[in-house]
Amino acid sequence: MIRKRQRSLGEHVEGDLEILPLMNLFVVLIPMLLISAVFVHLTVIRMNLPSDDASATPPQRERLELSVSITDEAWVVKGRRLPDQTIERLTETAPEELRTVLAAVKQGHPEEEDVVIVSEPTTRYDDIIEVMDASRESGLPNISLSGS
Amino acid sequence: MRGRKWRRDAHSKHRPQRLQLTSMMDILTVLLLFLLKSFVVDAEVVTPAPGVELPTSSADSNPESSLVIAVSGESILFANEPIASVADVLAQDDLLIRALDQKLDTAYKQMEELAQRRGKEAPEGKITIQGDRAIEFQLLQRVMYTCNFSGFDQVALAVVSEG
Numbered sequence: 001m002i003r004k005r006q007r008s009l010g011e012h013v014e015g016d017l018e019i020l021p022l023m024n025l026f027v028v029l030i031p032m033l034l035i036s037a038v039f040v041h042l043t044v045i046r047m048n049l050p051s052d053d054a055s056a057t058p059p060q061r062e063r064l065e066l067s068v069s070i071t072d073e074a075w076v077v078k079g080r081r082l083p084d085q086t087i088e089r090l091t092e093t094a095p096e097e098l099r100t101v102l103a104a105v106k107q108g109h110p111e112e113e114d115v116v117i118v119s120e121p122t123t124r125y126d127d128i129i130e131v132m133d134a135s136r137e138s139g140l141p142n143i144s145l146s147g148s
Numbered sequence: 149m150r151g152r153k154w155r156r157d158a159h160s161k162h163r164p165q166r167l168q169l170t171s172m173m174d175i176l177t178v179l180l181l182f183l184l185k186s187f188v189v190d191a192e193v194v195t196p197a198p199g200v201e202l203p204t205s206s207a208d209s210n211p212e213s214s215l216v217i218a219v220s221g222e223s224i225l226f227a228n229e230p231i232a233s234v235a236d237v238l239a240q241d242d243l244l245i246r247a248l249d250q251k252l253d254t255a256y257k258q259m260e261e262l263a264q265r266r267g268k269e270a271p272e273g274k275i276t277i278q279g280d281r282a283i284e285f286q287l288l289q290r291v292m293y294t295c296n297f298s299g300f301d302q303v304a305l306a307v308v309s310e311g
Contacts (some may be wrong), residue, residue: 006261015278016166019169019170019173020169023169023172023173023174023176026173026176026177026180027181030176030183031178033180033183033184037183037186040196040308041308041309042196042202042209042211042306042307042308042309043205043208043209043211043306043307043308043309044207044209044210044211044212044276044304044305044306044307045205045207045209045304045305045307046209046302046303046304047302047303047304047305048301048302048303049292049295049296049301049303051307055188087272105260112266119285120285121284121285121286121289122285122286123280123281123284123285124280124281124282124284124285125203125280125282125283125284126203126281126282126284126287128285128288129204129205129281129305129307132207133205133206133207136206136207137206145285145288145289145292147285147286147289
């Protein structure tokens, strides 16, 4: 140790870090990680389709039977003992309005978690997902799909 | 030319020529950490099928490994293999897609056999549907009906996360 220091003092060697081996490591690691990197993060929306076993528990309380119908120009929120509410869906603020309406329903019936999305045969998948998002964010996560 | 030569001479008089790697090392270190992080977060990678543009959603449940049905504008793919054309499926009156049903039945029987060997009762009917954002509900309805018919009742719809 002492000898080493003496030698280095004598030779006036500059104390540079030897980073070339580390560079080699990086040059290999970075392309490898870049190739495997995922820049689009995929998630899923889980749905339970009705299964044919008879274990499904019968409803113990009166259900609200909340439904959101998607038509060409509007969303119609319906439910038992609820007034029908129609929201123009082509405006800028429409998704917010739907969230407000659904959140109000949820507030009135806190135990309610189910909603049925009624679509027309030609309704776009995109639009269905939009309504699913709105209802999940308003606290109604059990979504079923239905045709009109 | 003369100026450059002079400068190099003056420089080499004091110290030997060396690459200045420190700033590059800084960049590489940050990049490496970022990539390592994204590598760890997305441990289970699900790749969208080619030709399928998934809708965006605010959903945040992580995908599980399961069978995948991809529905693009032209065809329905099962395990990356086209098995039915959308036009044919929409032309039929029946909700059941026969070609898909056959494939799903085979897959379900295999899963059942595996579950029996492991001593479990029934296999979990998990399936992921990757649908193009532009497909119509009647197509989705047929695909989901077929899944349910073949015993796959835990359907997950794949979407691209907004965040």
